[in-house]
Each structure stands twice: as C-alpha cells, then as structure tokens.
Amino acid sequence: MKTYTEYLIIGQGIAGSLLAFELDMLGKSFVIIDNGYRTSSSIVAAGTINPITGRNYVKTWRADELWPALTETYRNISAWTEREVIRNLPIIRSLHSIKEENAWLGRVNDPAYSAYLKEHSDPGNMLAQIEKALAYGEISGAKQLKIKDLLPLMKAKWRAEHRFIEDNFTYEGLEQTGNQWKYEDIITEKVIFCEGHKVMENPFFKHLSFDPVKGEALIVEIEDPFDKSLRDKTFITPLGDGKLHWCGAGYSWQDLTDEPTENARKEIEAQLDAILRVPYKVVDHIAGIRPATKYRRPFAGAHPTLPNLFIFNGLGTKGSSLGPFFARQLVQLMENQIPMDVEVALR
Numbered sequence: 001m002k003t004y005t006e007y008l009i010i011g012q013g014i015a016g017s018l019l020a021f022e023l024d025m026l027g028k029s030f031v032i033i034d035n036g037y038r039t040s041s042s043i044v045a046a047g048t049i050n051p052i053t054g055r056n057y058v059k060t061w062r063a064d065e066l067w068p069a070l071t072e073t074y075r076n077i078s079a080w081t082e083r084e085v086i087r088n089l090p091i092i093r094s095l096h097s098i099k100e101e102n103a104w105l106g107r108v109n110d111p112a113y114s115a116y117l118k119e120h121s122d123p124g125n126m127l128a129q130i131e132k133a134l135a136y137g138e139i140s141g142a143k144q145l146k147i148k149d150l151l152p153l154m155k156a157k158w159r160a161e162h163r164f165i166e167d168n169f170t171y172e173g174l175e176q177t178g179n180q181w182k183y184e185d186i187i188t189e190k191v192i193f194c195e196g197h198k199v200m201e202n203p204f205f206k207h208l209s210f211d212p213v214k215g216e217a218l219i220v221e222i223e224d225p226f227d228k229s230l231r232d233k234t235f236i237t238p239l240g241d242g243k244l245h246w247c248g249a250g251y252s253w254q255d256l257t258d259e260p261t262e263n264a265r266k267e268i269e270a271q272l273d274a275i276l277r278v279p280y281k282v283v284d285h286i287a288g289i290r291p292a293t294k295y296r297r298p299f300a301g302a303h304p305t306l307p308n309l310f311i312f313n314g315l316g317t318k319g320s321s322l323g324p325f326f327a328r329q330l331v332q333l334m335e336n337q338i339p340m341d342v343e344v345a346l347r
C-alpha cells in the first residue's frame, strides 16, 4: 500500500528534528527516516548554546537574531514534549593573561555585548575545585539544550503517530515521478536531506563544499557538580544529571571515523589534570563528526535543478544555536517561496 506525505525528511539529528517540528506545528504531513542515530553528531553534542566564541570573545555570527528564535522554539518544544529541554547555563571563561583580561573587559564595556555578558563574574562552586586563573569572565547569555534526551523524546512522539521509520535510507531507492518523489512505498511532494556528515555520500548535493571535522568528549563524574560551565583549556560542562560532566572536544580533519581514539582521550585527560584540583572519574568516551562547511556557514535550500529536493545541513559546531532560526527560514521557502538568507543559500 502506498503512503502519501507532503514531506520526507532524511535524518533525525537536530536539523531534521527542528524542521519536522516546524512542519508539525503548521499541520503538515511528514515522514522521517533515521537509522537510529548511527552516525549522529547531535547525540554526542554537549548542547551548549554559546553567544560568545573564539580567542577574541566575539559574538556568534547572527547571535542577535538566533537568540530570540532559539529561545522561542525550545520553549515551544518544551511545552510540546512536557519536558524542560533547555536551561540557562552561564559559561565561566578563565582569563590567563593581562592581554586576555583587557580584551574581555573591552567586550564587557561594549553595549552590543550587554545582553550576553555579566559585568562581575561569579564562578560559584567550581572556584574551589579548579586551579586558579588570573581572572574570570562570565557569559551569562549561554544556555544548554538537553539534546541527548530531546531527540529520543521527539522520535517517540512521531513514532507513535506513524511518522517515523527507523531504517537506513539508500539514495538509489529514491525515484523522481514528475514533480513528486517515490521512496519504497512512500510518495512525497518534497524530500529534505538532513543526514549530517553522511551528506558526503549524497549524490544530489555533491557540488556543496563540506568540510567535516571530528570531535571527542569524555563524560566524567565530579563529586560536587559545577553549577556553571567552564571554558579553560577545554570545556567542562555539567549535564544537570547528578555528578556527570561533558568534557571536550578537539578537532580532527584527518580521522573521520565515528570511533573514539586513545590519543583524544589522553589529550582531554591531560587538560582535565591541568584544570581540576579534585578527582574525577571517566565513565564514557564519545566521538562524532560535525557537519562543517568550507565557508563556515550552513547550507539550507533547494537543489539547483531537480524539483522539490532540499537540504538542511552544515550546522558545523553550532547546531543547537543555528538550527531553530534557519529551520524556520527553510520552511518559509518550501511553503511560501520566501527566499533564504543569502548567507546560507546554496553555492
């Protein structure tokens, strides 16, 4: 028996989930195919939503537009799932030199940064547990998405409504029939590819310049859980789940397997040894591949020649921050032909 649906979404990471959520809220029909997070970057992410990044403490690209969108979307998802999926979680930045401190103070005194930075930082209970830095800054506008809980929650809801198929999608199985597409027994108006770094195997979007990058993290137990995140030589982020903290993550462009490596474990442990004055216990080691792009901007939009094929990918290191704003834009393109932002339009 054939199934008709307006949208077929490939991949249920944060990209596919946010798109499906927007479509769901509009009352659209959709089916998602995901292979059980087998190569998911989202499922290993810390879910940190950080408005101030890099060595120069600059505002995340488009932060002033992203923050209202993500606050509203995750509030709506919390209501829909009846679970608080996001929380405010400030990040304490260790400042190790006068140069760093001066650069930080420059930002704190800049009115364009006032929504995101606190004038006087308060590291709280971590202070007694870490080696002392020269000074600390506080990113008060940071948040944490409980992404590892959120994705299975969304999946369970859609599965119960017969909108979710757990399977491996094969590109060869997709057939064009006029302006529609057929995949196994599904007939659909539009297909949206959200398969994360596995997009490198997608024959329809080979023209896009992806630049995937691996990251690894250790999940560690610390007896007295931090009440804020710490950004020092590495990130130490409390998971809000007892003693568990997410610590990492480096960047590797060479090894693009999903497997954790001994080298990365040693590197993160060395960083933790240098930061922490209290014991910690490693309980897990995870790895994933960020779907980054050469231009460090997402890709969202329509295939240049094939009708009704779309992509939402390239969220790189910031899926939780970029996802809500650009998922909405893509839905506006697909439903109302409102053009995408030029910076993410496909090139």
Ligand SMILES: Cc1cc2nc3c(=O)[nH]c(=O)nc-3n(C[C@H](O)[C@H](O)[C@H](O)COP(=O)(O)OP(=O)(O)OC[C@H]3O[C@@H](n4cnc5c(N)ncnc54)[C@H](O)[C@@H]3O)c2cc1C
Pocket (backbone or CB within 6 Å): 010, 011, 012, 013, 014, 015, 016, 033, 034, 035, 036, 037, 038, 039, 040, 041, 042, 043, 044, 045, 046, 047, 048, 049, 167, 168, 169, 170, 194, 195, 196, 197, 198, 214, 215, 216, 217, 248, 249, 287, 288, 289, 290, 291, 312, 313, 314, 315, 316, 317, 318, 319, 320, 321
């Ligand atoms: C170690 C690490 C830490 C990170 N920390 C953060 C962070 O703190 N904050 C943040 O915002 N971002 C973070 N990121 C980046 C973030 O994970 C990505 O930006 C985001 O998850 C990308 O989401 P996605 O939906 O595009 O891809 P994915 O999450 O990879 O989702 C793609 C899905 O498609 C499925 N799939 C692929 N191919 C097929 C197929 N053929 N058939 C069926 N299913 C398929 C996969 O199994 C997966 O479930 C981190 C990434 C890593 C690796």
